[in-house]
Amino acid sequence: MANEFLVFDHVTKRFGALTAVNDVSFSVNKGEFFSLLGPSGCGKTTLLRMLGGFERPDSGRIYLNGKDITDDPPNMRRVHTVFQNYALFPTMTVWDNIAFSLRIAKKPKEEIEEDVDQILEMIRMTDHAWKYPSQLSGGQKQRVAIARALVDRPQVLLLDEPLAALDLKLRQHMLLELDAIHDQVGITFMYVTHDQGEAMSLSDRIAVMNGGKVEQLDKPTQIYEAPRSSFVAAFIGDTNFFDGEIVSTEGDYCTINVYGFAQISAYNDKKLSVGQKVHLSVRPEKIRVTLAPPPPEKGAGINVFQCTVSDIIYQGVYTKYWVKSSDRSISALRPHSRFLLDQESITWNDKAYCWWHPDDGYMVENFSEEDASLIHPSPPAQKPKGE
Amino acid sequence: MTDSKKKWQEFFGTLPSLLWLTVFFVIPTFIVLKFAFHAKSPDGGVAPGLTLETWRTISNPNYPEIIWRTVWISAVTTLICVLLSLPCAYCIARMQKKWRAFVAGLIMLPFWTSFIVRVFAWRTLLNPEGFLQQVLIWLGFADQNTMLNYNAGAVLLVSVYSFLPFAIMPIYTAAEKFDFSLLEAARDLGARSFFAFRKIFLPGVKRGVISAILMVFIPAIGSYVIPDLVGGTDELIGNKIYQRTFGDRNWPHASALATLTAFSVLIPLGCVAWWMKRQDEKEARRLAEATARRLSGGTA
Numbered sequence: 001m002a003n004e005f006l007v008f009d010h011v012t013k014r015f016g017a018l019t020a021v022n023d024v025s026f027s028v029n030k031g032e033f034f035s036l037l038g039p040s041g042c043g044k045t046t047l048l049r050m051l052g053g054f055e056r057p058d059s060g061r062i063y064l065n066g067k068d069i070t071d072d073p074p075n076m077r078r079v080h081t082v083f084q085n086y087a088l089f090p091t092m093t094v095w096d097n098i099a100f101s102l103r104i105a106k107k108p109k110e111e112i113e114e115d116v117d118q119i120l121e122m123i124r125m126t127d128h129a130w131k132y133p134s135q136l137s138g139g140q141k142q143r144v145a146i147a148r149a150l151v152d153r154p155q156v157l158l159l160d161e162p163l164a165a166l167d168l169k170l171r172q173h174m175l176l177e178l179d180a181i182h183d184q185v186g187i188t189f190m191y192v193t194h195d196q197g198e199a200m201s202l203s204d205r206i207a208v209m210n211g212g213k214v215e216q217l218d219k220p221t222q223i224y225e226a227p228r229s230s231f232v233a234a235f236i237g238d239t240n241f242f243d244g245e246i247v248s249t250e251g252d253y254c255t256i257n258v259y260g261f262a263q264i265s266a267y268n269d270k271k272l273s274v275g276q277k278v279h280l281s282v283r284p285e286k287i288r289v290t291l292a293p294p295p296p297e298k299g300a301g302i303n304v305f306q307c308t309v310s311d312i313i314y315q316g317v318y319t320k321y322w323v324k325s326s327d328r329s330i331s332a333l334r335p336h337s338r339f340l341l342d343q344e345s346i347t348w349n350d351k352a353y354c355w356w357h358p359d360d361g362y363m364v365e366n367f368s369e370e371d372a373s374l375i376h377p378s379p380p381a382q383k384p385k386g387e
Numbered sequence: 388m389t390d391s392k393k394k395w396q397e398f399f400g401t402l403p404s405l406l407w408l409t410v411f412f413v414i415p416t417f418i419v420l421k422f423a424f425h426a427k428s429p430d431g432g433v434a435p436g437l438t439l440e441t442w443r444t445i446s447n448p449n450y451p452e453i454i455w456r457t458v459w460i461s462a463v464t465t466l467i468c469v470l471l472s473l474p475c476a477y478c479i480a481r482m483q484k485k486w487r488a489f490v491a492g493l494i495m496l497p498f499w500t501s502f503i504v505r506v507f508a509w510r511t512l513l514n515p516e517g518f519l520q521q522v523l524i525w526l527g528f529a530d531q532n533t534m535l536n537y538n539a540g541a542v543l544l545v546s547v548y549s550f551l552p553f554a555i556m557p558i559y560t561a562a563e564k565f566d567f568s569l570l571e572a573a574r575d576l577g578a579r580s581f582f583a584f585r586k587i588f589l590p591g592v593k594r595g596v597i598s599a600i601l602m603v604f605i606p607a608i609g610s611y612v613i614p615d616l617v618g619g620t621d622e623l624i625g626n627k628i629y630q631r632t633f634g635d636r637n638w639p640h641a642s643a644l645a646t647l648t649a650f651s652v653l654i655p656l657g658c659v660a661w662w663m664k665r666q667d668e669k670e671a672r673r674l675a676e677a678t679a680r681r682l683s684g685g686t687a
């Protein structure tokens with residue numbers, strides 16, 4: 001309880017027949033960079049608006065720093081929001097925008113000037129203090145919006161897809177900047193995004209949401225490597241699902257008979273027994289595709305399958321392969337840490353081997369067919385030139 | 388070459404409206420002004436030959452008093468109209484889109500009835516036997532001897548009623564374009580609802596408010612039907628101009644009064660406009676100086 005700074009306790013919000021947030025419970029630690037990640041429409045903004053005080057939950061309570069804030073109006077909460085459209089006041093200068101909350105708090109004039117000048121320096125906007133929002137670029141508006149929300153040191157800073165309106169380069173830059181700001185101010189950040197890259201790179205912990213529910217709440221590495229559901233596995237990154245039934249177990253490992261494919265071995269971390277159904281997720285970067293069979297030092301128990309290369313997408317940093325093995329399409333990803341031209345080259349329709357270690361598969365607890373459609377589909381088979 | 392071509396294009400583009408304004412506004416205004424410097428001809432027109440005689444006859448303490456009453460009743464009418472319109476426009480703009488057009492239509496609905504008929508209706512309502520007085524008596528706010536009609540209060544009430552749509556419409560148009568998420572941002576930063584309304588919404592619809600002030604104040608200054616029908620002895624300058632024009636057929640006299648009214652409104656308004664512009668310039672200078680100060684402070 002000591003660490004539970006911000007608590008959502010069985011919070012539900014309905015809009016007519018639609019349940020936007022469905023019985024959500026979790027807690028956030030003080031000073032944490034916490035992300036809500038999920039596809040559009042999964043209820044992230046609604047959850048954030050309930051924390052900001054703009055929506056009232058139909059049931060459940062929200063506690064901040066030990067106090068029930070569920071029924072407090074927005075202006076009585078020490079919680080500030082960085083809105084997606086920035087919502088800077090157009091009739092005020094940058095300086096006055098930032099000073100807004102301090103003036104409402106009736107701070108002494110010298111203190112206001114000191115605080116505003118200090119935060120302007122932090123966001124490197126001192127030279128633009130007397131401009132109006134319409135005279136700023138997107139990135140500058142973004143920084144002003146963050147400064148305005150941070151200047152009176154709220155208990156929680158809410159950010160609703162703050163980078164969505166920026167172009168790619170600026171987004172990457174702001175990502176680093178946000179991280180630096182968080183380290184500097186030490187305030188709890190609650191970050192909403194549908195972009196898994198943003199969430200993974202910034203967060204201490206992530207709550208993955210789907211259909212108004214939190215599917216998994218964990219550290220980024222846990223979310224990626226040990227997804228609890230097929231939704232989490234498929235929404236965060238790319239994966240291959242193998243569903244089948246356990247036919248034998250040997251120590252920590254088991255053999256799975258994958259329907260319509262083959263028998264594969266996997267680490268049995270869930271201690272399942274023979275006959276139980278499993279859904280195994282194997283990330284593409286865990287699967288190697290080579291022309292020769294894997295060298296024997298890779299171990300005897302690994303999964304090796306003969307396959308035909310059906311598609312290749314070269315991306316510079318890595319190459320993505322789609323291979324077919326016993327009529328199953330498998331995606332694999334090969335990062336290039338060596339000079340590529342020195343390596344054996346794989347082309348379309350090559351007969352090859354795909355292989356991975358049993359430890360590299362992860363059994364997801366909840367599986368639904370529709371989540372499998374979130375996986376990047378294999379592009380239509382192309383005919384290589386000259387054939 | 389292209390620049391001057393553009394200027395010519397602009398000139399020809401504005402020519403029709405310029406012509407229209409000249410023919411129907413500028414020239415008539417000067418004709419009115421000129422009439423004030425002629426004598427009245429026996430047949431009810433203006434006699435040739437310039438004279439200051441008219442100006443001598445209107446320098447009568449009665450007129451400044453009437454002009455003053457006109458200005459303050461118009462000003463109070465404008466103030467009440469704007470104060471009522473702000474929450475009204477705010478509420479309509481916050482409605483769902485399908486309701487907005489409907490409610491805006493309701494506000495314009497009175498215009499389907501003749502203005503004079505509506506003022507007459509008020510005269511009936513305000514009558515000692517009228518509905519309003521009966522309700523007030525029943526509530527204990529008035530008795531049989533209370534006189535709702537034929538005084539400045541009645542003029543004010545009916546003026547507010549008549550001009551209110553002209554205030555709501557421009558403010559509503561501005562409010563519809565207002566980004567209401569700004570109010571949420573203000574609330575989020577600790578502002579109470581009314582503070583957010585005053586500090587964020589009001590500056591946001593400033594242009595609409597200025598239009599509303601002009602749309603109400605200008606016709607209110609010239610109004611004569613309302614004071615004539617419900618004003619009793621509390622006449623406004625419009626009534627005097629009307630009487631001089633149609634009753635006495637003394638056009639020079641009417642012209643002089645109209646000119647006097649125009650100047651007594653335009654001069655204070657001009658002063659206010661000049662003062663506001665100066666404040667703006669001062670603010671701009673202050674910002675520029677502050678920037679310079681901070682910049683030099685930053686590099687030092």
Ligand SMILES: Nc1ncnc2c1ncn2[C@@H]1O[C@H](COP(=O)(O)OP(=O)(O)O)[C@@H](O)[C@H]1O
Nearest residue numbers: 015018020038039040041042043044045046047
């Ligand atoms: N004010 C509202 N009225 C009706 N439905 C709403 C309202 N706000 C959100 N919703 C619905 O609730 C669901 C969740 O919305 P939201 O929280 O905005 O999702 P996200 O931010 O994850 O994209 C959506 O289906 C959305 O259409």
Ligand SMILES: [Mg+2]
Nearest residue numbers: 041044045161
């Ligand atoms: Mg959203």
